[in-house]
Amino acid sequence: MSTTSLLIRKDQLSTTRLHTATDEALADGQVRVRIDSFALTSNNITYAAFGDAMSYWRFFPSGEEGWGSIPVWGFASVVQSLHPGVPVGERLYGYWPMASSTVLSPGRLSPERFTDMAPHRAELPAVYNQYFRCASDPLYTAGTEDIQALLRPLFITSWLIDDFMADNDFFGANAMLLSSASSKTAYGTAFQMHKREGIEVIGLTSPANVAFCESLGCYDRVVTYDALDSIAADTPCVYVDFAGNGTLRNAIHERFANLKYSSSIGGTHVEQLAAKGAGKDLPGPRATLFFAPAQIKKRTTEWGPEEFGRRMVAAWHDFMATVTDAKAPWLHAEHHNGGVAVQAAYAQVLAGKGDPRTGHILSLCKESAAG
Structure with a gap:
């Protein structure tokens, strides 16, 4: 098996290339996930713009000097597991590289989530290292993964x-x-x-x-x-x-x-x-x-994690009900599948072009003639 990634030139964000590498064998305790789809928004461009200053390039190191993988949010499926607590087929929401697959080292497991314990992520903000298990995630709703x-x-x-x-x-x-x-x-x-x-x-x-x-x-x-x-x-x-x-x-x-x-x-x-x-x-x-x-840390300390989560979940569902209202939806998803389509969508988002009602959903593990 192999993994395809979109790499970005750190000092020239408009320069990209597709890179394919053969997958290495998993170590005990690791899982491999297929990254089924991820969103690309101006928020991800911010990650790149502040990539060095705020350590965003460190989450998914490319191993190549001067090139990086922009972190994105989306959904993935476990396709190989050497961890007894994370089964093959499990669906996850979280922070991914712009790639067709990646490897995680799950730890601190609960029914709702786990943390990637990869050593290079230990010093990075914990909020980005959590992976949510869709079957028990209070923010997850089936059928709206693109909007999520x-x-x-x-x-x-x-x-x-x-x-x-x-x-x-x-x-x-x-x-x-x-x-x-x-x-x-x-x-x-x-x-x-x-x-x-x-x-x-x-x-x-x-x-x-x-x-x-x-x-x-x-x-x-x-x-x-x-x-x-x-x-x-x-x-x-x-x-x-x-x-x-x-x-x-x-x-x-x-x-x-x-x-x-x-x-x-x-x-x-x-x-x-x-x-x-x-x-x-x-x-x-x-x-x-x-x-x-920093605000998450302050509020979880003051309110406790359960109350923090309760308030956030309630606000999210209220927002989702408005945004996905069938009579006047705020957003619709446009899919871009395959390397060439993903490169083109990235260039479009980087340039700040497009209709604000359109959200871009990308996948490097799918190919589509329509892009």
């Missing part, structure tokens, strides 16, 4: 951003400015914040995405990037930056004299990540990177 892969990791971040802001009394602000408002993490955050009393949720987006953002119903106002002056300059506000666009961040910091907090979530606008002055020497509060695992 697309939205689940992003919504958990969205839910945590909202919780972090509420935990800090929204830093005294009454308006939340969310950039890249058509992105999945932004509208998941808006969905949560929209329920908060006394908070106006303002989506910032490009003219092409205004209608989409307005159709969701979770933004109180949608404003184009070139119309910031339509928002009063003295508004007590928080900026939640999903775009990583340095020019936009500068404009917001310079316009809003009553900016209470500036939160950087990720970089969907890769070409702007290194924009001059981005995050440095700006008026107002210093832009602060939001790191979801």
Whole structure:
């Protein structure tokens, strides 16, 4: 057997190649999984953009200098097992390389999940090393795997951003400015914040995405990037930056004299990540990177793991019911099967092109003439 991977040039994210290698024999306690499908969103581009700074390249090392595998979220099936607690055929949700298969070293088994105990992952954030066993996973629902892969990791971040802001009394602000408002993490955050009393949720987006953002119903106002002056300059506000666009961040910091907090979530606008002055020497509060695992750790300590899980599961099912409403679904999945199709889909997502209602589901273990 062999494994096909999509490798990305770390210093030039647009450069990719397909790599196929013969599988090595499993060691005792290991399992091999077939990665059936995974989502590719701007969130994964953020993983690549911050790959060195935040250790994302370390999860699935390519073994080749200068090349990496971007972590993705999706579903896999156990096809070979030398672990007595993980049977062949078991379905798993979790964090994978962009590949047709991978090897895990399961430990800390419970009915709901286990942890990959591979030595190179020991120092990496634990939240990314957990694999959820679909048969007992409270977030799993059969028949919606595509939407789960697309939205689940992003919504958990969205839910945590909202919780972090509420935990800090929204830093005294009454308006939340969310950039890249058509992105999945932004509208998941808006969905949560929209329920908060006394908070106006303002989506910032490009003219092409205004209608989409307005159709969701979770933004109180949608404003184009070139119309910031339509928002009063003295508004007590928080900026939640999903775009990583340095020019936009500068404009917001310079316009809003009553900016209470500036939160950087990720970089969907890769070409702007290194924009001059981005995050440095700006008026107002210093832009602060939001790191979801830190909020998870805080809340699991305060609430306990069971209560944390209960709240998150309830929020997720509420969100899923809205997003998958047959009358007005927020998202539909587009499948890309096989190496060439996966490369093309990656290039499309990297370039930030496409309809915000379309979510990309990829597979390197399937081939399709239709792509």
